Amino acid sequence: METEINGVIIELRKGDISVQEDIEAVVNAANAELKTGGGVAGAIHRAAGPKLAEAGQKYAPIHPGEAVITPAFNLPNEHVIHCLGPVYGRDKPEDKLLASCYTEALKLAEEHGIKSVAFPAISTGAFGYPLEEAASQALETVIKQTEELYVVKLIRFVLFDEQALRTYREILS
Numbered sequence: 001m002e003t004e005i006n007g008v009i010i011e012l013r014k015g016d017i018s019v020q021e022d023i024e025a026v027v028n029a030a031n032a033e034l035k036t037g038g039g040v041a042g043a044i045h046r047a048a049g050p051k052l053a054e055a056g057q058k059y060a061p062i063h064p065g066e067a068v069i070t071p072a073f074n075l076p077n078e079h080v081i082h083c084l085g086p087v088y089g090r091d092k093p094e095d096k097l098l099a100s101c102y103t104e105a106l107k108l109a110e111e112h113g114i115k116s117v118a119f120p121a122i123s124t125g126a127f128g129y130p131l132e133e134a135a136s137q138a139l140e141t142v143i144k145q146t147e148e149l150y151v152v153k154l155i156r157f158v159l160f161d162e163q164a165l166r167t168y169r170e171i172l173s
Helices: 039-048 051-056 094-111 131-148 162-172
Strands: 002-005 008-014 025-029 067-071 079-083 116-119 154-159
Touching: 008 131, 008 162, 025 039, 039 051, 051 067, 067 094, 079 094, 094 116, 094 131, 131 154, 131 162, 154 162
Parallel strands: 008 154, 025 079, 025 116, 116 154
Antiparallel strands: 002 008, 067 079
16 A cells, blocks of 8 residues: 655555665664564564674663664665554553654665665564554654655555464554
């Protein structure tokens, strides 16, 4: 699914975020230490190689809602934007911290002249954020941010499974 809002294309796709060859920056659903982990962070770190964790060390630890940028190393992208999403039920207020991830990532993309960004469903895996709430917050935030984007022209949500894709489609519609 694809739609254009304020001159920015928003796409929804099922797939693996570590193989988005036509995207300049992928967003890592990072841990605070910016090290390899499970889920999205594990996939991105495995594909990027050990230099990604080394590059992140100068920024660690980051806090929920924060984002930092590094080179992408062995990924087919130029950059990785690392965001620490909130742990649902622990990091408060969850909605504002999750929105901050998307806002801060897009600000970094603008500052670095990045035209295309791919996001995973931040915080919905091990961090326990309910998918529908997270999707709603993500899409609402990204749509609002399109008003302030001049460089970023494509925002892709790369979703792990059919259920996530369906949920995002329903909300975006």
